[in-house]
Amino acid sequence: MSLLMNALKQHHLTEMYLSLPVEHKKAWQQYFPKICNCSDCSSGTNKPFPIKSTARFLWVTAANAIPHRNYDFAEILLNKALEYADNGDDILWIHANFVQLYYDQIDSKREASEKCLHHCEELTKMGYLNRWVDRILNEISEV
Numbered sequence: 001m002s003l004l005m006n007a008l009k010q011h012h013l014t015e016m017y018l019s020l021p022v023e024h025k026k027a028w029q030q031y032f033p034k035i036c037n038c039s040d041c042s043s044g045t046n047k048p049f050p051i052k053s054t055a056r057f058l059w060v061t062a063a064n065a066i067p068h069r070n071y072d073f074a075e076i077l078l079n080k081a082l083e084y085a086d087n088g089d090d091i092l093w094i095h096a097n098f099v100q101l102y103y104d105q106i107d108s109k110r111e112a113s114e115k116c117l118h119h120c121e122e123l124t125k126m127g128y129l130n131r132w133v134d135r136i137l138n139e140i141s142e143v
Contacts, residue, residue, distance in 0.1 A: 004032045011054040016080060024073045031064040055081045055090040063097050066104065074101050088126070095122045096129060103136055113140060 008014045017025065035051065051057045058081035062074040078098055085091045102109075102116035117140065120133045 003036065004029060007032070007051075007057065011057050013054065013057075013080075020073075020076070024076065027065060027068075027070050027073045028061065031061050034064050035060050053084065053087070053090055055085040055087075055094065058084065059090065059094045059097055062101070063093075066097065066101050069104070071101060071105055071109075092123070092126055092128050095119045095126070096132075099123065099133070099136060103140070106140065116140065 005014070008017050017028065020028070035057070051060060058077045062077035062081065065071075065074040065077070074097070078094055078101065081090065081094045085094055096119075098119040099116055102112040102119065105112040106116065116136070120137055123129050123133050
């Protein structure tokens with residue numbers, strides 16, 4: 001817990017953390033060890049994936065919450081990450097995680113489809129992940 005609190009202080013997120021409901025605090029404690037040991041497996045090198053920015057700290061935590069269906073927590077973190085994002089890489093991954101977050105909720109949350117489409121558009125404007133976005137858009141259109 002003290003490592004998490006140190007990271008929150010370093011990223012000036014203590015106040016945000018303290019304002020969260022208990023279940024979100026527990027979730028952050030659950031995902032934090034995974035973030036500390038995070039590697040960039042996509043490159044095939046398993047090199048460390050350093051958490052240099054507050055935005056990255058937030059979106060990586062959200063990315064860990066999404067597969068566990070901790071959607072409300074992930075949405076809070078991604079919205080906060082957008083406030084802190086100051087580089088294209090972070091903005092790209094924030095939008096990509098928003099797409100995944102809302103895509104996963106299309107059957108259960110009324111506004112999820114519209115929000116998913118919005119973040120797909122943002123990724124398209126940036127020119128990244130086009131094949132993935134196209135696949136998501138095709139699947140949404142079939143629903």
